[in-house]
Amino acid sequence: MFASTMLRVRSIIRPTVGLRFMSAETKKAITEAVSSAPVVLFMKGTPEAPACGFSRATIQMLGQQGVDPAKFAAYNVLEDSDLRQGIKEYSDWPTIPQLYVDSEFVGGCDIIMSMAQSGELSEVLEKANALVPEEEEKQ
């Protein structure tokens, strides 16, 4: 299992480098991670210190949308090479960041950006009940 805290990913002991397919253990850990919060982002770095422009842009967009931190979990793929490779295979998606909402793959930075522009992203987040309630936001 990956994170004990929301933002940290614990390493998994793995038998060898250059593993072509992810292990059952990694797959299980990713499945758990994906469903660990309504909104889950696999990123490079942390929300406080993104390590890549695409991850940074994505975090900013989620912030602008008003995602409730209590409903959000981020996993730093740079802390775990199994996760870094495994998540690409798991999602069948070659790049990081990757966004999941309600355990469903939404897309990477390009898709999130265009969904933010079209208003689709707020619909998806609202449907997942993942936004900060408006009264609270104003305080």
Add this chain to the structure above:
Amino acid sequence: MSSVLNSDQLVKTIKTRLQANEVEVQDMSGGCGQAFAVIIVSDIFKGKNKLTRHRMVNNALSEEISQIHAFTQKVFTTDEWEEQKRLYGSS
């Protein structure tokens, strides 16, 4: 595929594999061949949602994308592309 990618190769590859009638590739890597932004116009995207379209591109270019650090894509059908040009006046 061991050689470093350049924009021209990538344009050719995209045109062939994705039957694109218009491709714009911007090399944002400063020459090291590791970061590209591409616009792809192809009617194979017709009726497909965004996620599916991006997966089509990712699959068609899986070898290339795995070699580079950053890949960003915008994909349109011919009609959507005409609409984009009309709206934003880009060429």
